[in-house]
Amino acid sequence: MIRFLCVLLLPVFLIACSKTEPADLVLLGTVHTANPSQPVAEGVAVRGGRILDVGDETDLLAYIGEGTRVVHIEDGAIYPGFTDSHMHLRGVGERELMLNLEGVTGIDELRQRLAAEIAARQPGEWIHGRGWIETHWKPRRFPTREDLDEVSPMNPVVLVRADGHALVANSRALALAGIDRDTEAPFGGEILRDKNGEPTGMLVDHAMTLVTRVMQPGRVDAAEALITGARRSAELGWTSVQNAGTDWAEAMLLRRLVADGRIRIRIYNAVEGPGENAGKLLREGPVVGLYDGRFTLRGIKVSIDGALGSRGAALLEPYADADTRGLITERAEDLLPMYRTALQKGVQVETHAIGDRANRFVLDLYEQAFREVPAEKRRLAEPRWRIEHAQILAAEDIPRFARLGIIPSMQFSHAIGDLHFAPARLGESRLAGAYAWRSLLDTGIMIAGGTDAPVEKGDPRIEFYAAVARRDLDGYQDAGWHPEQALSREEALRSLTLWPAYAAFEEGERGTIEPGKRADFTIYGEDLMIVPLERIPEVPLFMTVVGGEIVYRNPELHETD
Ligand SMILES: [Zn+2]
Structure with a gap:
């Protein structure tokens, strides 16, 4: 397979064929667009950071002219740029450095x-x-x-x-x-x-x-950690990441690093709330799409309970293996004023909720805020607020996401890591509402997929595999782990491309491969849509392309250029 992947500069004779101003980049190979009206194509042409055309190979050859870079992907496939809906950029970098x-x-x-x-x-x-x-x-x-x-x-x-x-x-x-x-x-x-x-x-x-709070500052420099985290993300195929909870100074540092070109993937940011960071964003308002859409700051990240593994997740009934119901870590009266102002200012809110009690608490609070600040008093009628993780849901709360327009932002890899201990923590009957992807999709909503790196490894292949297999990497699936909740490969692709774009108000700009959208692509050396299930985590990444610029290319997967 490797020998078929080659990068060619254009043959000169093709210049004569150009039907229009030449493209900067032409990618030839199987294209999965995530666009239902044209799901598959043979190539894509790019100019000025945007998609010029998607179609048959013969049509695309006409865009090849002087200076066009042509990349042939024989056995692999081209996808819309993968987006991680929930990760911690600095933590990813620090994990590499500490x-x-x-x-x-x-x-x-x-x-x-x-x-x-x-x-x-x-x-x-x-x-x-x-x-x-x-x-x-x-x-x-x-x-x-x-x-x-x-x-x-x-x-x-x-x-x-x-x-x-x-x-x-x-x-x-x-x-x-x-x-x-x-x-x-x-x-x-x-x-x-x-x-x-x-x-x-x-x-x-x-x-x-x-x-x-008494620790000396670590040896890891913040800028170095952020740059390292972004570089690692590009090397894994992410064209865009949604950074879940940062402080103001770090967001400004990130903005500078993006402005200076030291970070080349797209970063969508939420600052921690409640508190001073959130207050500053509410006063100053969102910053959207700077530097060719590479930097946005428009969210507030709130955390409402802990994790299931450490029994901090807040459950409606006690844990099956301990005499506790977990912890709600914020008070409603501290959150509601912030939520109301966020609606007035067009600030997105994303609240971490793992347990069924935490999820209900957040759904109730969002519902109350929406009622108190109706659509005509909001900056954005459709605020697209999110619940991060939405991991364990009571059956009656599942339809509330669709009803309220709330996006579950979920990490498929959590389900395949947690399947080893979640049954003990939750007991059989509560598993029906745990990692309930199919039940949520059936209500007509989207799931924004992400990794929660560095909590999980942060590899899109693992998320894709976990979504469609719902088994651990050894193929194991606990009895009663609800295989019917798995996603199809088409849904898994959308959950890592179009749906995260929607969750960031970016679906008009990216998320599918369509003319006019930003030229973000994740290119693998084999086709994720057809390889055997167990191959998915091993499929080699070929290239990561952001705005038509190749920000990562696998050194082992090309021969000539
Ligand atoms: Zn997280």
């Missing part, structure tokens, strides 16, 4: 990796790691401060769980933060304790700030 604990197989390996890091550091220096997840470990248990103390008695250590909703700190870090048996957890947080009442080192949700 102690990366992704894929650690147990406490022993966690300790080995930590010991290696400490050997390279000064005594007393803070160690900050991220990415461990215990759900596959044997025994499956949270790490404790004692686990870390043995390898790090002198350096304060903070290791954040992959989901970003919990961390383990060693005794040195707890001491510097002043956390002991008498410390009370802040609202919306939890300090896990052993049978003697001593902190185990595990801090959940808002309790994490007890230690993170």
Whole structure:
């Protein structure tokens, strides 16, 4: 297959054939447009960052002229630029640059990796790691401060769980933060304790700030982390990412990096709320489509509960495996005024809700805000507010998304990671409303698909596979894991292209391959729409194209240019 992929500069004789001003770029190969009126084509021509034409190869050859770059994709396929509807750009970059604990197989390996890091550091220096997840470990248990103390008695250590909703700190870090048996957890947080009442080192949700606020600034530079995160996203095939929750300074830094051309993919941003960041956006209003549509800031990201793995997700009934219902981490009276102003100012709201109680809480609040600020008093009659994750839903809440015009922003990979522990947390009957993609689509709405990276790996192939297979990467599916909720490949494609564009008010500009839209493409070396299911996660990426510009090209998949 590799030898068929080649990049050619145009043969000179074709210049004579040009029927019009030549294109900058002509891509020839199978095109899946995600446009129902012309689902498949043989190529696409691009000029000035926009799509000139989509059609048969013979039509497209006529656009080849002087300076046209022609790329033949023999066995692969061209898709609209993939968009990650929910990710954390800085976290993705930091994961690459700091102690990366992704894929650690147990406490022993966690300790080995930590010991290696400490050997390279000064005594007393803070160690900050991220990415461990215990759900596959044997025994499956949270790490404790004692686990870390043995390898790090002198350096304060903070290791954040992959989901970003919990961390383990060693005794040195707890001491510097002043956390002991008498410390009370802040609202919306939890300090896990052993049978003697001593902190185990595990801090959940808002309790994490007890230690993170005393940490020295990490060695990772913010600009470097953002650039690294954007570069990694392009290398995975993302042409656009929706950055779920940043602070104002970071958003302004991002804007500068995009303006300077140091970030070349598109970034759609939401700032954290409630608080000063959200207040500033509400006062100043959204910033939309700067630098050829590469930078937008128009959202507020709110978080309302924790994660299912750490039992922070807020459930209507207690967990099946613990005597708790999880935590709602915000108060309605703190959110409603912000929600009302957001409607008046045309600011989009995206609220993180995992548990069924959290989802109902948010649906109720959105509904109340919509009632109090009716369409004629809003900046945008159709505000397209979102619920991030929408992971566990009570049956009666599923139709409310369509009724209220709320977009579920979901991460298919969560379902295939969580299938190993969610049945234990939720019990059989609640699984019917868990990761309920088909039930939601059947109400007539769209699902904006995303990765939640660095919580998950952040690879579009894994999301696509998870959406259509609803099995883990080994092909495993727990009994009762509702295979009927899986998506078709056409739906999976739309959920990573057109539907995220809609969720960002960008469907007129991108999301399908149609003349006039921005020339964003994700190109794979094999066709995701036809390869066997188990091949999907391995299909090689060929190119990532943003606004007609090749921002990533797989060095192993071309021979000549
Ligand atoms: Zn997230």
